[in-house]
Amino acid sequence: MNGRILVIGSNGQIGTELCAELARRYGADKVIASDIKEGVDQYEWTFEQLDVLDFERLKEVIAQNEVRQVYLLAALLSATAEKNPEFAWKLNMEGLFNVLNLAKDGLLDKVFWPSSIAVFGPNTPKVNTPQDTIMQPTTVYGISKQAGENWCQYYHKKYGVDVRSIRYPGLIGYKSLPGGGTTDYAVDIFHQAIANGHYTCFLDAQMRLPMMYMGDAVKATVDIMEQPSEMIKVRTSYNLSGISFTPEELANSIRTQMPQFRMDYKLDYRNEIAASWPDSIDDSAARQDWGWKNEVDLQKLSKIMLENLSKAVR
Numbered sequence: 001m002n003g004r005i006l007v008i009g010s011n012g013q014i015g016t017e018l019c020a021e022l023a024r025r026y027g028a029d030k031v032i033a034s035d036i037k038e039g040v041d042q043y044e045w046t047f048e049q050l051d052v053l054d055f056e057r058l059k060e061v062i063a064q065n066e067v068r069q070v071y072l073l074a075a076l077l078s079a080t081a082e083k084n085p086e087f088a089w090k091l092n093m094e095g096l097f098n099v100l101n102l103a104k105d106g107l108l109d110k111v112f113w114p115s116s117i118a119v120f121g122p123n124t125p126k127v128n129t130p131q132d133t134i135m136q137p138t139t140v141y142g143i144s145k146q147a148g149e150n151w152c153q154y155y156h157k158k159y160g161v162d163v164r165s166i167r168y169p170g171l172i173g174y175k176s177l178p179g180g181g182t183t184d185y186a187v188d189i190f191h192q193a194i195a196n197g198h199y200t201c202f203l204d205a206q207m208r209l210p211m212m213y214m215g216d217a218v219k220a221t222v223d224i225m226e227q228p229s230e231m232i233k234v235r236t237s238y239n240l241s242g243i244s245f246t247p248e249e250l251a252n253s254i255r256t257q258m259p260q261f262r263m264d265y266k267l268d269y270r271n272e273i274a275a276s277w278p279d280s281i282d283d284s285a286a287r288q289d290w291g292w293k294n295e296v297d298l299q300k301l302s303k304i305m306l307e308n309l310s311k312a313v314r
């Protein structure tokens with residue numbers, strides 16, 4: 001692999017685990033973590049404080065560290081974006097343009113940019129949502145992701161930029177806390193189950209959503225970047241599917257290991273966001289084109305989360 005890898009937004013939910021996986025595959029000296037917030041000193045890779053909206057500083061970090069690949073994770077997620085639409089649009093779009101333009105100018109070989117199930121909307125087929133279908137997102141976050149997907153394809157076709165993307169479902173891991181997403185309930189529930197044996201859910205008991213264990217998502221992210229360019233046939237973003245469950249099903253799976261766990265419901269604006277998203281996703285294009293396969297099902301996910309979070313509080 002030529003040069004180093006820059007992870008932008010490394011302090012977030014995916015960033016922490018992604019840096020660890022990149023360091024495991026390529027060596028910690030190949031990884032540069034960066035975030036707008038200060039970094040923690042506990043990792044063996046280099047950290048650079050960086051605002052992705054600061055184009056000159058971004059260029060400097062890339063040049064100084066001999067970076068050739070970028071994973072651009074900095075974004076406002078669905079729930080936070082609704083509270084600050086203009087800033088969400090600015091961060092999610094300008095951040096992407098800054099990175100795509102550096103790749104267009106030949107400073108980068110490859111870019112990873114995450115999209116989301118939020119690109120879909122209420123008119124999208126809900127079950128087994130196809131790769132190519134009606135989108136019409138109703139959230140600021142979804143609108144920015146859909147536009148971003150099209151810009152990625154445009155930069156690929158017009159300028160030959162090698163940008164790759166996945167539509168993440170809700171991601172669930174124990175190593176980091178999520179922030180600002182609608183699917184965050186599926187992480188909070190485990191923290192609250194261990195701390196209080198109880199969780200108040202902001203989504204309806206029957207609100208089925210596509211979800212995935214973080215380990216599977218991180219593997220998919222690095223796997224898609226490792227493929228030869230000609231294997232990546234979709235240059236907007238690939239559907240990716242793991243597990244699909246409702247809050248009630250998740251609570252029941254927690255109860256198989258923690259029978260005393262209780263859940264009640266107090267719905268808020270995030271329920272409406274969730275209602276506009278698919279129940280489940282057809283990811284056959286990712287499976288065919290670059291061999292994607294998920295490993296963790298709902299029972300396994302609950303077990304991993306409860307075991308590891310319980311260890312952390314002991």
Ligand code: AKB
Nearest residue numbers: 077078116181182183
């Ligand atoms: C969110 O809930 O906003 C994110 C997502 C599905 O992209 N987790």
